Amino acid sequence: MPDQEASGNSPYAVRTYEPARLIEALRKMHLIRRFEEGAEDSYMRGLIHGTMHLSIGQEASAVAACMSLTDDDKITSTHRGHGHCIAKGADLGRMFAEFFGKETGYCRGRGGSMHIADVDKGNLGANGIVGGGIPIAVGAALSAKRLGTGAVTVCFFGDGANNEGAFHEALNMAAVWTLPVIFVCENNKYGMSTSTERSTAVKNIAERAGAYSMPGETVDGNDFSAVCQAIDAAVKRARDGKGPSLIENLTYRWRGHSKSDRNRYRTKEEISDWQAKDPIVRMSRMLKDHGIIDDAGLAKIERDVAQTIEEAIAFAAGSPSPKIDEATRYVYTDEAAA
Amino acid sequence: MNAQTGAAARELSYAEAIREAMDIALATDERVVLMGEDIGVYGGAFQVTGNLVEKYGTDRVIDTPISELGGAGVAVGAAMTGLRPIFEFQFSDFATLAMEQIVNQAAKVRYMLGGAVSVPVVMRFPAGSGTGAAAQHSQSLEAWFGHVPGLKVVQPATPEDAKGLLLAALDDPDPVMIFEHKILYKMKGMVPEGHYTTPIGKAAVRREGTDLTIVSTSIMMHKALDAAQTLAEEGIDPEVIDLRTVRPMDRDTVLASVRKTGRLICVYEGVKTLGIGAEVSAMVAESDAFDFLDAPIIRLGGAESPIPYNPELEKAVVPQVPDILEAARSLAKGMI
Incomplete structure (x- = not known):
């Protein structure tokens, strides 16, 4: 897929969104990358325990997919969900606080990286179970349709989830009930170590859409504008009552699956080839080429983002931990039931 | 009414x-x-x-x-x-x-x-x-x-x-x-008629009695009541509790009954091992009600087997009224 810029026409995102919104989108992509680098660094320094799944290299997919959503629209996310959370408008201080296991975190320190959510902004949560969020997204779409809210749900999942039964059952139900949901597969080529070539019978996961009579489209997931164009059309279709779509964003995670990954299933050359397709570099170039931002503007974003990250980490570090005697709080609404 | x-x-x-x-x-x-x-x-x-x-x-x-x-x-x-x-x-x-x-x-x-x-x-x-x-x-x-x-x-x-x-x-x-x-x-x-609620987490005492407590769930409550009628004719006066809620379990009702009767049978259809009876028994064993027990606790649960097709075998793998009678009589030995 050639970059749209190469075709000589102005790219879809430039034609569609105000310059300020595009600059904000680029800022969010930087926030995602610096957030994850900050999380990685905090992990190395022993400030965060457990594990985490980084999406560095996949920032365009998360941000572009949320461009035409409002706070009333829902998303469901995955174990690799930091980008989705930031794209949907989360506060980085509360995100870092969650990673640090603090009471001020989005989940009061009970969920951590793999369950981070921001319900007020419509993020129903990351999920530790591959494919676990897919039926939940369809349920959210059923609510929207029944209650007539006009909201849509964007359901993020990875290539690994496309071989889970939940994926197939959920897509089928979304189609037979014509629900306003957009299935967004972030195909980063590997389910942990197993490549899509070895795990998946179809070449492109978007082909699965045919089995459920919905549109399916494979796009360059590192091309912000291409992702916007595909998702926005699917969002419009959902809002118009025409039902679900499946969009497959081809992308790549620069880091390993999680902290334990020794990268034995892929080559250094493959990783560096994809690093050359850095979605942030491509987005910056697109905005510069169309006169939306200049070098000073780019530098300002980087400075602002660095400061935001620094403040967010300080907020997290200075926040209180949950009380030990509240370890079983929030299991039930009526706490006497526990 | x-x-x-x-x-x-x-x-x-x-x-x-x-x-x-x-x-x-x-x-x-x-x-x-x-x-x-x-x-x-x-x-x-x-x-x-x-x-x-x-x-x-x-x-x-x-x-x-x-x-x-x-x-x-x-x-x-x-x-x-x-x-x-x-x-x-x-x-x-x-x-x-x-x-x-x-x-x-x-x-x-x-x-x-x-x-x-x-x-x-x-x-x-x-x-x-x-x-x-x-x-x-x-x-x-x-x-x-x-x-x-x-x-x-x-x-x-x-x-x-x-x-x-x-x-x-x-x-x-x-x-x-x-x-x-x-x-x-x-x-x-x-x-x-109309709207009413049965509280979640609250057991019901279906028959008051003084000699032994039968904690039952679901269909076993009816079998326990059948057995209780026969037992009453024999001079044994059982209390029958319908647990109603498995989680959260109504500890107070069960313990109060055991303190009163000093004998406990727990009857449920699920597989006996690691089942509801184990939890009810442990609840009693871990509480002061343990001191009131005059006999070992008896659990009557499903057999360690899948449910079979043959109707006689199917009956044989879940507790029946005669099983409850036998358990109650064994607990009551020396009592009457």
């Missing part, structure tokens, strides 16, 4: 009582939807939803594809975002296909999100043996669900409770799993 509610009561079957609860819920709360396999024009495998689809339409009485995992997940997602779904499993055995959504999602979402969201989903599970449906359509899996913090698990034994516990489940902000015994669907009993 119903003593508790003051409402007029009339005789309904257990299935009719459940249907009436769903009818009231659908009529009074726009957020309520029913979901499940063949619950629409077919009326449900056990005719529990019956003709509700005619009254409320296919948008609110929703036939799902045969997709237990996906269907349960859709119900969970809908509950998180404003609906009040009642999800019917065709047989409780099929919940094995949906454990991911029930155990990892429904039960944990509220906790994982630090209380930011709740999952007010109700799931109904036709359970138990006695229908000749063999090993994959006859299980009693309630103890599995009782082992999961975040879920509430109830087992109504009477038509009145079947309606009252379902309406209580709909009022509850957290996921409630209702295990309905298939053999009870046709059982009749007095059911108050």
Whole structure:
């Protein structure tokens, strides 16, 4: 897929969104990358325990997919969900606080990286179970349709989830009930170590859409504008009552699956080839080429983002931990039931 | 008249009582939807939803594809975002296909999100043996669900409770799993009219007695009452408790009874080992009620076996009235 810029026409995102919104989108992509680098660094320094799944290299997919959503629209996310959370408008201080296991975190320190959510902004949560969020997204779409809210749900999942039964059952139900949901597969080529070539019978996961009579489209997931164009059309279709779509964003995670990954299933050359397709570099170039931002503007974003990250980490570090005697709080609404 | 509610009561079957609860819920709360396999024009495998689809339409009485995992997940997602779904499993055995959504999602979402969201989903599970449906359509899996913090698990034994516990489940902000015994669907009993709730987490003393306590669940409550009648004729006066809720378990009612009688039988249809009886026994053993015991505790549960097809074998693997009589007589030895 050639970059749209190469075709000589102005790219879809430039034609569609105000310059300020595009600059904000680029800022969010930087926030995602610096957030994850900050999380990685905090992990190395022993400030965060457990594990985490980084999406560095996949920032365009998360941000572009949320461009035409409002706070009333829902998303469901995955174990690799930091980008989705930031794209949907989360506060980085509360995100870092969650990673640090603090009471001020989005989940009061009970969920951590793999369950981070921001319900007020419509993020129903990351999920530790591959494919676990897919039926939940369809349920959210059923609510929207029944209650007539006009909201849509964007359901993020990875290539690994496309071989889970939940994926197939959920897509089928979304189609037979014509629900306003957009299935967004972030195909980063590997389910942990197993490549899509070895795990998946179809070449492109978007082909699965045919089995459920919905549109399916494979796009360059590192091309912000291409992702916007595909998702926005699917969002419009959902809002118009025409039902679900499946969009497959081809992308790549620069880091390993999680902290334990020794990268034995892929080559250094493959990783560096994809690093050359850095979605942030491509987005910056697109905005510069169309006169939306200049070098000073780019530098300002980087400075602002660095400061935001620094403040967010300080907020997290200075926040209180949950009380030990509240370890079983929030299991039930009526706490006497526990 | 119903003593508790003051409402007029009339005789309904257990299935009719459940249907009436769903009818009231659908009529009074726009957020309520029913979901499940063949619950629409077919009326449900056990005719529990019956003709509700005619009254409320296919948008609110929703036939799902045969997709237990996906269907349960859709119900969970809908509950998180404003609906009040009642999800019917065709047989409780099929919940094995949906454990991911029930155990990892429904039960944990509220906790994982630090209380930011709740999952007010109700799931109904036709359970138990006695229908000749063999090993994959006859299980009693309630103890599995009782082992999961975040879920509430109830087992109504009477038509009145079947309606009252379902309406209580709909009022509850957290996921409630209702295990309905298939053999009870046709059982009749007095059911108050209108809206009322049976409290979740509260057992009922079905027969007061002084000599021994029989803690029972679901259909076993009726067998325990049958046995109690015979025992009374023999001069043994049992107290029969209907546990009603598996999680959270009504500790106070059980312990108070054991303190009074000093003898305990726990009878339930699920597999005996690591089951409800183990929990009831441990609850007593870990409390001051232990000091009141005059005899060892007896558990009567399902055999360590799948449910067989042959009707005689099927009866043999779950507790029957003679088993309760024998256990009670052995406990009462030396007492009379």
